[in-house]
Amino acid sequence: MSGGYWNRVLVVDLEQGTSHDEVLDAGARDLLLGGSGLGAWLWEHHSVPGAGALEPGNALVFAAGPLTGTFAPTSGRHEVVTRSPATGAYGEGDAGGTFGTALKRAGYDALVITGSAALASVLVVDGDRVRLEDAADLWGKDVIDADTALRVRLGGGFSTALIGPAGENLVLMANIVHDGADARVAGRGGLGAVMGSKLLKGVAVRGTKQVPVHDPDALKQLMRETVPAMREQAIGMHLFGTTGGVQRAEEVGDLPIRNWRDGSFPQAAALSGQAIAERLTGRYHCASCPIGCGRTVRLHVEGHEGRDGAGLEYESVGALGSLLMLTDLDDVEQAASLCNVFGLDTISTGGTLATAMEARELGLVTAADTDGIDLVWGNGAAVLAMIPRIARRQG
Template identity: 40%
Template sequence: MNLSTGEIDIEPLDDALFRKYIGGVGIAAKFIHDETTPETGPLSPENVLASFTGPFTGTRIPSSSRNHVVALSPQTGIFGEANVGGSWGVQLKRSGFDGVVITGKSATPVYLWISDEKVELRDASPIWGQDAFDAAEWLRGETDKRATAAVIGQAGENQVRYASIPHVGKIVRSAGRTGMGAVMGSKNLKAMVAYGTMPLLLADEDALNASVKSLVPHVRDATDDFRRYGTSGGVEKYEYIGNFPIKNWQGSRWKEGAEKISGVRMHDTILTGNKSCRGCVISCVRHVKIEEGPYAGLDTDGPEYETIGTLGGECLVDDLDAICKANELCNRYGLDTISTGAAIAFGMEAYEKGLITKEDTEGLELVWGNAEAMVEMVHRIAKGENVGKLLGLGTKKAAEVLGRNAIEFSVQVKGLEPSAHDPRRFWTQALSYATAARGACHNRSWGHPYELGLSLPELGLDKPQKSYELEGLAEYVAKLQNFQTLNDTLVICRFAQVGSAVSLAKTVEWYNMITGFDLSVEELVVVGERIFNLKRMFNVRLGISRKDDFLPPRFMTLNRKDKELNTQLPPIGEMLGDFYEYRGWDEIGIPTEEKLAELELSELNA
């Protein structure tokens, strides 16, 4: 889809491309690699936005109603990606399409309507300026009441660098990270709306459905805590073991605060029910209703663990109602809650140090624990008002604007603020934060559950990686990265791994039932490794190397002195040497010609 010309091309997915990259992040990454250059600007018409489903999307496989969004990131300037659940991916797949690729810029606001092999570009002027919820309601009225809208709010329109793409259907799930909503806004693309009724073409649907049905009870049993407390059920546990972000990553203990904003407290006070992404049996989505106080009447999807960690712990805000309100605003405006919370925490520390003044905030007391100020800053960031415009750049760029050593407390890697897991507690996350293509991301390896007991015996990871040990760490993280990249290609949610509910062997079995192929575990996992290296080469083309595979000063110098925690600063230099060697990369972190040839990626060296 070229928005500059209005031209729409419907093309079959090349069989060789499918076999090599499968779908999801794989094919999306290949498109943006081939269709952009080092000179492409993230907010220019030439940037490419690709959103792809995978072969699992739309099937009865639990946790598979997802799609993966990729573009050059306006937040980091490098490879950007966001994975999202809900129902949009299923609607796209049942419309007869595997993915959407967008380039160019429309002269006026538009939206894309996709249904049963038909694609239309329509006028979105009536909803430009509306939040994602109101816009989605209008869009369903114009298209189909059963449709799902991938729709930006005002933050995306204003090109806040970490604007998200809310996917609004019966529930709201967001393609949250790396500013994909800002890319849509830069193209005057308000929404992509999909509804489909077409059957999927599966090689052996009966065998697949029988296999899935036999496993569903195990998935339900393994994920019972997620169903009861959601992801936020981890707040108190992670605070206890030193994995929860406190005061812009300065704190070590915050027991009473964590208790006040935990999933257990939510369950016991404001939770009205749980929901699920389409076809998922885990049902981890919270729904809350606030009956009293300043946010009385709020009736909305509840915050996830990461949201509570950043808008709560990082800002020292122990008001659960305020966090729920801020979460709802982020969903309406279309803001990544992780980077939003991190930016506000950075702003609070800058305010404390005198780098941001009361004059800059127009009288707002941007101090630790001020729940009202935290909520107000969400408004200001989305609208680009006073200091909100600065913080809307992300903490790295905001620190560069402020100067005066602000970069020392800008907690980010490659411009992306970390999710709510501390690399001083889990060294698998330390190495993953440093080497993930999009920046500080826990999902690229999802190492912490494996340090805590999950296993992956098909790849030789039958025992947890020992905490604070370098031996075996590089291999452990690299194998997890390849595996999780494969999952983002198929596409399936991380939570299917909880309790080892869905094994890698079962994943391969299902893939073969869907496609009619007969691939082994090793053959399928190498696709994940290929795509991980493709993403690395995309960044290498933009100048990324060992110098960028760092951890921020706060993670390298601030050892929280708490005997109970016993966390240790990660020796990232030693980690990288071992990691590059295992990966087949050179000493500055660039994949060697031999490794690229092994992965059938030699053309990337041209």
């Protein structure tokens, strides 16, 4: 198999400040089709056996599949693989956006990062030119501010993968946020903390190469046959995104409610994609995707008021809405935006706060234990106060 692959992996040693190309193992490539399998194989082969998640010997891998970087529909995704600091076991995050496409168009099938930097750094992959740059000016900034500053420094055409304060502070539910305010996230397992442990604030990638395809004409014909049907059949996803299923999930008992203790949430419609559609400022398409399920909304986060950012996804509505008994869409949107800005996984954040609220209900904790923040069900102000504190490890 040759189409869709460069057979080239970029390996970066942060400790030595060096990089080199590695020929992609053909056996692994053909056996482990896609970025998920490839990422797992590369992680195992480049990690020091027994290395802990936050130790230099734990490799961090960004891997893309054979279709990524081509015009194949819905192919603009990539995997991030490492040992999870949250579980101590294998960790993997899947993200959309433009990063995987940029990596492939830079001429690489995967990026492997080993070691830890001596100082806060950002890795820049500009086609065949690879370098580490000082990131002292970016360290401490939230995701949007860091993304903005990095793009001013580097110029146009880059896709970014960044951590926020949560990753810098090694919070075990820190994520990796791609493309700044667009917030395409590798969310689960604390992957952002692994980047933080390596003093790696982010990765910026730019590429203009055309990914090799075995039979370009056949791919174009397949696109002509499938893309119109995809657009027609996924019209609900385009109009309402993943949150279009909130009400149906509540009806069939799949929506998480009051830390999974209740089975009914009458306010589901108020947090649904249909309600969110009334306040959209735009729609977002990941690379090579004809559906465009991403939506943008006006942010109401301190320091970013008035600008557009990523809208809610189903998981965030569940974890930061019904799971906590929040019924105000403004509160849920702001909570998710805070997680994106600080680099926190919305699912783990919501689950942690739900556990704390249940403990509060049972009398196991009081407001005195949380610096006066009363974590009772439905207290949106308390949720919004806690998210920055979690990211900063305060209290």
